[in-house]
Amino acid sequence: MSKRDEVLAKMAALGFNEDDQAALADHFLDAEARGRQGHGLTRVDWLPSLPDLDPQARPERVHAEAGFERWDGRGALGYLTLAAICRAQLADPPDTARVIVAAHCFPTGMLGHWVRKLADGGLVAALTATSPARLPHPDGGEPLAGTNPLAIAIPSSDGRPVVADVSMGRITYGDVLAGKGSQEELVPFGGEQAHKAFALAVGLQLLVDALAGDGYGAVMLVARPEADPVPELRARAGGVHLPGDR
Numbered sequence: 001m002s003k004r005d006e007v008l009a010k011m012a013a014l015g016f017n018e019d020d021q022a023a024l025a026d027h028f029l030d031a032e033a034r035g036r037q038g039h040g041l042t043r044v045d046w047l048p049s050l051p052d053l054d055p056q057a058r059p060e061r062v063h064a065e066a067g068f069e070r071w072d073g074r075g076a077l078g079y080l081t082l083a084a085i086c087r088a089q090l091a092d093p094p095d096t097a098r099v100i101v102a103a104h105c106f107p108t109g110m111l112g113h114w115v116r117k118l119a120d121g122g123l124v125a126a127l128t129a130t131s132p133a134r135l136p137h138p139d140g141g142e143p144l145a146g147t148n149p150l151a152i153a154i155p156s157s158d159g160r161p162v163v164a165d166v167s168m169g170r171i172t173y174g175d176v177l178a179g180k181g182s183q184e185e186l187v188p189f190g191g192e193q194a195h196k197a198f199a200l201a202v203g204l205q206l207l208v209d210a211l212a213g214d215g216y217g218a219v220m221l222v223a224r225p226e227a228d229p230v231p232e233l234r235a236r237a238g239g240v241h242l243p244g245d246r
Helices: 003-014 018-033 042-049 078-091 111-120 173-177 191-212 230-237
Strands: 060-065 068-072 097-103 124-129 135-137 140-145 150-154 162-166 218-223
Touching: 003 018, 003 042, 018 042, 018 078, 018 111, 068 078, 078 097, 078 111, 078 218, 097 191, 111 124, 111 150, 111 162, 111 218, 124 191, 135 191, 140 191, 191 218
Parallel strands: 068 097
Antiparallel strands: 060 068, 097 218, 124 150, 124 218, 135 140, 150 162
């Protein structure tokens, strides 16, 4: 049995329908293939531990206008809320740009996976999401912000989008689950410059909290590009590995 078949079987056993099984398997295997094991197969066995797991729950778009949409997870996994949002944007792209706010959206996984889908469809995308507070101030104290990743994807005419996906933590909580780090290492990255990562984490935390409301959420920007800068950057990079390359 292939790894994909194993994941699909485990998701089916939890009660997810075929479309949701495929979306979850795509995410976990993509994360694994990109060396992001903390968001990969480790999460397959972690899902049943979620106290409010509801495979029948469905996210809903509760408000839509030209440049703004609001979604509510309605008890669905954040992975599946973001999958539904991505499908909706690709099916009906904005004329210019659109902000999407998702409330009750957790866990969201490897954010680069979602923005890559949009870039593959020709859209510029940026996405951030909140999680349980795990990052303390660099001077110490209680955790004040989540690891709050930021993912940005830029499409390219050569079919190779640039996808930057950075967590504000030295490691992620997924790394802890995967045994690649300890809780003590869950601090803002940057060493002596960690205050910069902490500032970003707090800013992203409050951005999402202000727009999504109570609970964990996500904020996404999608837009039609006006230019095609990636091929020229790759030419200047001279073969240097760019964000999102494998």
